[in-house]
Amino acid sequence: MIKNGKFFLPPSKDGSDFKELFKQLAAAGAGRPLGNDGFPAGPWTPDLLAEAISQIDSNRVGVDLRTVQLWFQENDKGISTANIRWLARVFGCDDPTATSEWQVELSAAQSRLAAKRRGSKKAENSVALGAPDLDRIATADDEPDFPAELDTNGGRSRRRFSLARRSEALFSRGSPLDLPASVFAGATALGFLSYITGIHNTTYVRADGFLKQVGFLWAPNWTFVFMVLLPLFFAFIIELLVFWKYEGRLKLVAHGGRVENDDVWERSVEASSYTYWAVFFICVLFAGLFQWIGVCLIPLINGGGNYAIDWGKITLVRPEVISVPMSIVFTGLAYLYMCLCFYLFFAGLILLHTLVHDLWRIGEVSKNWAGVDYPYEVSEVSLRVMRGIFRCTVLGILIAICMKVQSSYLTSNGKNIVTWLVGDMLSAFQMRNNVSDGFRYRMPTHYSSLLVAISTCVVFLYGSIRLGVGRQRHFPLWRMSTVVALLFAGYLLIDAFAGFSIILGVAVLLSIYGLCDPRFGQWRASKLGNHQRVS
DSSP states (O other): OEETTEEOOOOOOSOOOHHHHHHHHHHHTTTOBBOTTSSBOOOOOHHHHHHHHHTOTTOSSOOOHHHHHHHHSSSSOOOOHHHHHHHHHHHTTTOHHHHHHHHHHHHHHHHHHHHHHHHHHHHHHHHHHSSOOOOOOOSOTTSOOOOEEEOTTTOOEEEOOOHHHHHHHHHHSSOTTHHHHHHHHHHHHHHHHHHHHTOSSOEEEOTTSOEEEOOGGGOTTTTHIIIIIHHHHHHHHHHHHHHIIIIIHHHHOTTSOHHHHHHHHHHHHHTTHHHHHHHHHIIIIIIIIIHHIIIIIHHHHHOOOSBOOOTTSGGGTOTTTSOHHHHHHHHHHHHHHHHHHHHHHHHHHHHHHHHHHHHHHHHHHHHHHHOSSSOHHHHHHHHHHHHHHHHHHHHHHHHHHHHHHHHHHHHSSOSSHHHHHHHHHHHHHTTOOOTTOSOOOBOHHHHHHHHHHHHHHHHHHHHIIIIITTOSSOOSHHHHHHHHHHHHHHHHTTTTSTTHHHHHHHHHHHHHHHHHOTTTTHHHHHHHHHHHHHO
């Protein structure tokens, strides 16, 4: 039969499962355009079928070639509910009636495949383990599984180690206090060790005669960052991930169950596996090991080095405070703790990116199914997600600011970091410029802090584009963007001119207000409007 210039086959309704039915239709070329001679153009291939599905006008997301390849392979994979619709459009030759018939037939064939697979799995488990397996059949069948290994001790199969899944589990499983409390406890332990070793509050006289406070507890990039900012950063990410996994995603994907949603989310996390490993190696090897060797170990052993004296190298100018071996041990522990914490920081940013991408894809699919521009539920969830990302972005830039402020202070002529910032603020009113004063040292923290600031801003920008641009429902995205831009500008202007601390202080105050109220007073206006409508 011919429909719309394409080769059409009606549903056979012979009780075949999805694999059997799809094999017949693909070999026959059902839904393919007719050739110049009026005969079918030939069988479907994965490339041709993926291209045909992606060219459907209402399919804005498209389909992955790997997904289509799974349909052609001899495996237990079926087809997800969303892709049944597009495959029915192809086999139905864009005819509404035929498409509806094929959608019913493909759904029934998928159900028969799931029942057959469930029965075979129960039989295999009964023979191998002597006990029936749990009924865990997900409907999103056309996504690739992850390899499993056999545990010879208990005989139960388990998946291979995955850094992505383990990292995600640190944020989304267990108590929400576990990760923030662990980071805070590590910083507290380092503070106690610095007090015991005597470097918690120590000064030295620089070669030009200026007295500098370089105690460990006076360094905001080691105290305020790890005791306040990072625990808050992790707490906000945990809150957002738990909301998305156990409430937001289930609300939007109403056709799927809890097991299905968990499986799809795990596949989204696992898709960034190489990114997690790359970040892990960079943080541990370069930011941790190599930086410790170059900045601390070599100067402590050989002496000298074009780096500013801080709590880690105070023994070079005041050997009576702490010995060289003790400094090596303490700095080694501190840098190990630091690199692991910053790996978790970047892992949190990767999870935020994954969450935004997952929400955006669901929003695109829901537009096709619901037949409206942007469903209300997706808009509400997007609003909450952007508030959480905004908070994390503000905290990330504040972390970068603490790192750069401490690094700039070490090269300045300030006695301690507080008097240096206050003096800079006063110098703006007294028309004095002290920016060029001080020593010139290598400052690797300037580079690492820039990476932290840019990474957090990129995630916020990605979320704004995916979830906030062109949406009908208004929320204060421009206010969030203004605060982020002002805070990032304050970071860039640190130690650039006399009075930079004024701009930095205003940006920090606005960001603190945004952390407390990311709605920026919008809830008050909404509440007032509701009262006016009631009255």
